[in-house]
Amino acid sequence: MDVGVRSKGARIRSAAFGYANVIPFLCFALFPFYYMVITSLKNDAELYDLKAVPFLIQTGVITDHYRYLLAKTEFLTWMKNSLIISVIATSVSLVISILAGYSLARLRFRGVNSFGTAVFITYLVPPTLLFLPLSQVVVWLGISDTIWALVVTYPTFLVPFSTWLLMGYFRTIPKEVEECALVDGASRMQTLIRVVLPMAVPGIVCAALFGFTLTWNEFTYALTFISQSANKTAVVGVTADLIRGDIYYWGSLMAGAVLASVPIVAVYVFFLDYYVSGLTAGAVKG
C-alpha cells in the first residue's frame, strides 16, 4: 500500500503505527491460549489459591498434568484417531467437492443453478438434532462405534462448504486454457486432472485446511456415534475423561487442549501462504 517514495521518518512512523495496532489484536487472540498453557503447567494448590497471581506461575512449573494425560488416558490413541479421521474425511470430501465444484462452475447443463443453491441450502440445515436420525443411518450402514462412522458422516458438512469455495476458485481460471487442452484432443476428465487441477492448487489447499479444522474440532457426531474409548477422537476423549461430575481436571484438560491444537497450528503456519492466496480467488469471485 506504500506507494511512491517516502521519507525514512514516515516509514518508521507507519511501522510504529502498525505494531501499536496489531498488538492489542495479538493480545486478544493469544491471551486465552497463553492462559491455557499456564494453567496446564501449574500445580493444583496454586490454581485454587485465591491470592495467587493468576497469569504467572509462582510455585514452579510442573509437567504432572501432561504426564497424567499421556499415561492415565488414551490421549495418544485419540490423537491418532483424530488424525486418521480428519485426513480421510477431508480427502474424500475434497475429491467429491472438486468434481462437483468444477461441474457447477464450468459446465452448462440444465439445473446447474438450482443444484448450486441446493448445495448451499444444506449448509443452513440446523445441526442440533440432525445427529439423531443420522445415528440411525450409521447403524444401518453397520459402522456405528467405529471411526468409519465419522469418516462417512463428516463429508455431510464438508462437501457443501468446500464445493462452494472451489466453485469460486475454478471460475477464476481462464477458460482458454481448458479449451486449448480440449482442442488438442484431451478428454474432459484429462483436462480437469492435468490442466485445471494444477492451477487450482491454492484453492484446494484452502478447502483442505478448512476441512481439516472442521473435522478436527467436530464434537457432537464424535460423541454420539462412538462409545469405545479406543475409537474416540481427541476433543471428545479429553472432555469425556477429564470432566468427572462436578470436578474438572483443569490442568490436564488444558494440557489436552494445547496438545490437540498443535497439529493444526503446525499445518496452518506451514500452508498459510497457500491459504491466503487460495482464499483470494475463491472468495472474491464467489
Place this chain on the structure above:
Amino acid sequence: MAVGSRVLEAAGLARPGRLARLREWWEQEHVFGYGLILPALLLIVCLVAYPFGMSVYFSLSDYWVGSPGRFVGLGNFRNIIGNEIFQRTVYNSFVFTSIAVAFKTVLGIWLAMLLFRNFRFKRLIRGAVLLPWVIPTALSTLAWWWMFDSLYSVVNWTAIHLGIMSPPGPNWLGMTNYAMTAVIAVNVWRGLPFFAIIVLAGLVSIPREYYEAAQVDGAGSWGRFRHVTLPLLRPVLAVVILFSTIFTFADFNIVRVLTRGGPVNTTHLFATLAYQVGLDGGNLGQGAAISLFLFPMLAAIVFVQLRYIRRE
C-alpha cells in the same frame, strides 16, 4: 471411469464403435456435468436429506425421546411461540448475532488491513491471529469459562489490579448484560480470524494501480479506504458476512459451556434451547421445532445476500 473404459476396450475389440460411442456420450457437456455432481448429490440425498426430512417430521409430531409420536401439524410451533422462554431466545439470538457480526465486520476489516502491511515476523503474526479459529472450540470455551469464573476470574483480577474495576468486579456469567457481553466476546474472539483472513485475501486481490490512481487524484488514506478499498471489498464482505451470520446464528458451544442459557434464559440461543428441550428434556418434537425455526429465517437472509452477491 478409467477402469471402466479399459474393460470396455478389452471386451469391445470386435466392435470398436461402441467404445467410441460411449466416450462421445460421456464427453457431452451435460452428461459430464451430471456425472461429476453425482457423488455430491448421492451424499446429500443419503446423508443430509433423510436426516433433515426426519427432523422436519419430528417437529410436526409429538415425538418424545423413546416413544414414537403422532402427527400434530404445527402444534409444536404454536406451543413454542407462546412460550416466554422461546420469545426471549428469539430476542437473544438477534441481539447476539447482530452485535457479534457487527464487531467481527469492523474489527475484521481493521485487522485484515493491519495484516496486509509488511511486518517483520509476518507469518508468525498471521499464524498467531488465526489461533482462536484453530483451537478446538469445545476446549477453548472451557478455557474462557475458567477465565470468567466467579471466583477465579482472571479478567476481573487484571481489571482490579489495573484499577479499572473495584473489587470484586462484575459477576460475568451471572448478570444479564454481562453474560451476553461475555458470550459475544468469546464468539468474536473465535470468529474474528475467519473474517480477517478472508478479507485479507480480498485485499491481496485489489490491483495496486487503483491505489496509485487514487493517490494521483490526491486521496488521503481515509479517502483511499472509502473510495477504493471498501467498494472493491464489497463482494468479499458480502460472502464473509453471509457465512459468519450462519455460523453465529447457529452457535451452540459457547453458550452451552459458558452459561447454559442462564441467567434466567437471557443468553439462550436457538441451538442451546433446542438441545435442552429436545435432548436433556426428551421432547424431541419441540426441540426440532425450535431448531427448525432458524431455517426459514436463515434462508431468507441467505436469499437476499445471495442475490446481492450474484448481482455483484
Place this chain on the structure above:
Amino acid sequence: MRATSRREFMRAASGATVGMASWLALGKAPAFAQKRELTFLSWNHFVPASDDELRKQAEAFGKLANCEVRVDTIAHLQLPAKRAAEAQSQSGHDLMLTGSADPFLFEHNLADVGDLIGELGKQYGGWYPFAKESCETASGWKAIPWFWISFPATYNETHFMKAGLQTPKTWAELLHHGKILKKQGNPVGIAISHCADANSTFWSILWCYGGKVLEADGKTPAITSDRTAQVIEWYKELYRDAMEPEVLSWDDASNNRCILAGKCSWIHNPISPYNLALAKKMPIVDEINHHNSPGGPAGIHSAPPINSVAIWKFSKNVQLAKDFLKFLFQKENYDAWIVASNAFNHPPLKNLADHPIWARNPKFAMLPKEAEYAHERGWPAKPSAAIQLVQVNYVLPDMVAKAVNGMPTKRAMAWAEDQIKLAVQGKLREAGA
C-alpha cells in the same frame, strides 16, 4: 444361559418391533458375535477409583460368564445425547446408567427388571422407599436403583467456630447463621442458576416447607401456594443478606471451589469437595465437615441424585445383563465398590447400607441417615416427562432468580406455573396418543 439369552433376544426384538416406529423394518442385520460382548454405558464417576473397581468387577464377571464386559464412561452432561441416539437407532449398549425421569421417559424401550428387584430386595432387607419412586413405572420396574449420592450440608468448621455458631438444624436457622457468617466474610453458597445443584437444593427446601410442584396426580400444577411464596421469600433474604451475587452464575463445580478456597462457610452438596481435598491433600480438608440436610415446618426432605441402571429392550443379552447386575450387587462386590468410592456411593438396599466406612469416619457418620429423607424429583407425583422438562429448563431456580432480581414473588410464581402448565400439556397429549 445361551439358550435363555437367545430367547430373551427374540422376545425383546419382537417387543421393540411392535413398540418402535416402522423404520426398524428397513432392517439391520442381526450380527451375532463369536464371543458375547456385554456393554455398559456409565458416567465418569466423581471418584475415579470407583470406576476402576467397577471395571475390575466387570472383568471378573466376564471370566465367570465367559463373555467380554466393556464399561464405557463419559461425562454426565453428555449422557442425554447418547441415550437419545441409542433409543433412536435401537442399537448401542446393553446396559446404561439412568437417573431422574429416565426410566419413565424410556419406559417402552427398557426391559422389565421386576424379577431382579424382588430377588435383591429379599436378599438385602428391602429397598429404601425412594427406589420405588424412581424406578417403578406404570408398566413395571424399568431400572435397578444402583446407588444414590447423599446431598448433605458441607460446612467449614473454623468459620462456624469463629462466629460461635452451631450447625443449623433448619433452613430458617441457616438464614439466621448465614447473615452472621457473611458479615464475617464467609457467605453461604447455594446456586440459583442453570445447574443441577440449584435444582436439588430447591426441591429440598420446597418440600421442607410443605410445597410441591405438581399434585400427586402428576397433572395439576401446585406451585402457586403460600408455601412456595415462603420459600421464595426465604431465598430472597438469604440472597440479600447471606450470599453473594455470584450464586446466579454458578455451575455444579462452583460451590465446591468456593468452599475449598476457604471462602464459603456452608454449601449444600455431595461430599465431593471433601473427598477432593482429601485426595489432593489440601490443608483445608481438616476444616470441612458435614451435617444432615436441614429441615423445615414440614420435616426433613431432600432430593439427592438417585442413579439406576437399565437394560435396553433391544439388547441381545438381557439375561446376561441381569446376571451381571446381580453380580455387582453381591455383598462383597458392592462393599468393595463403596470403599473404592470413599463412601460416595450409597446403596439403595437397607442391609448393604450397614457398612463400617460411614460409622468409622465421624465426618461421614450421619450420611446413611439421609436415605430416609430422600425422594425422587416430582414427589409426591411420579417422575414424568413434565417433571423432566421443568428440571432441564431450570424453571424452579429461574423462578427464584427472577424473584431475587426484583420480580414480585406472585409474578415469579405465576411465571413458573405457566412453564409447568406447558410442560404438562406436552406430556398429556402424548399420553392420549
